[in-house]
Amino acid sequence: MTYRVCLVCMGNICRSPMAEVVLRQALADRGLAGRVTVESAGTGGWHEGDPMDERALRILSDHGYDGSAHRARRFTRDWFDRYDLVLAMDRDNLVTLRRLAPSGVEVRLFRSFDPAAPPDAEVPDPYYGGREGFEEVLALVESAAEGVAKHIADEVG
Template identity: 45%
Template sequence: MNFAALTPDESTPFRIIFVCTGNICRSPMAEVTLRDLVTRSGLGRLIATSSAGTGDWHVGEQADDRTIAALARQGYDGSHHRARQFDPDWYADLDLVVVLDRAQERILHNWATTDHDRSKVRLLLSFDPEQAPLLDVPDPYYSDDALFDSVLGMIERANHALFAQLAPAIRQGVR
């Protein structure tokens, strides 16, 4: 994605959504960690983050307790998260749809009705040259706290890389 062409407008921030399977593990981690980066950078009014899942199993639920605990161990608050399912109608209002693995990438490409909407879908790890060969962030749902911590670390590194690409373009447009 070429962020150089961004023309941020304070009334309509650049909108990023993170999508995983159930919206209770990986995508809430990604949403919370990028929001923290954005807030600390002073760009909170110009970049909006959210998350969703491709499935509806957990709609309305909090993030998994292990997600909340992993986030808390790193100083983040994930307690306010409520799961929701991605709605293809949202494409029109989104600038970037970041998926955590190739399964979500396939699903979101299939749900997109235009090439423009399909072009918005990107794998999270693709933003980080060191992690890009891995392609997928593993789903920790059926594992232990150690994998939740490891996955959070992967997501944080990838979000730093994403933010490093996005922030200069956003700042350039701020007058």
């Protein structure tokens, strides 16, 4: 059985797709590529079908990752049945997801898995800024992805 995780931000063109690419690599590095599916989505639908933001793609590429296949999607209530783990990039999206979630479904912040971060730490939205914001997001995502990968490795055995 495949373990499935979905990473969620606002529009699914910056943070969550960057985290998707990085987490997928962290899991592959642990030998879990065939046992875990990593996807991403946004709580808003205005970018549906669009590729990742060019700045996010560039930062990922500059650091050896490939996000070129990404297309934005919108997370809907019925998706909770598809995933074992749903992680929000920030508190606003966490609140939105918790409102959508069926009773008993846990939704957590992505950075809550980063042992160096406080439990309520967010991945800031770099959309309205420059390159440095996307660099910061990548660093935060890489750090948290290791903790998420460890958690998933423990879950799948």
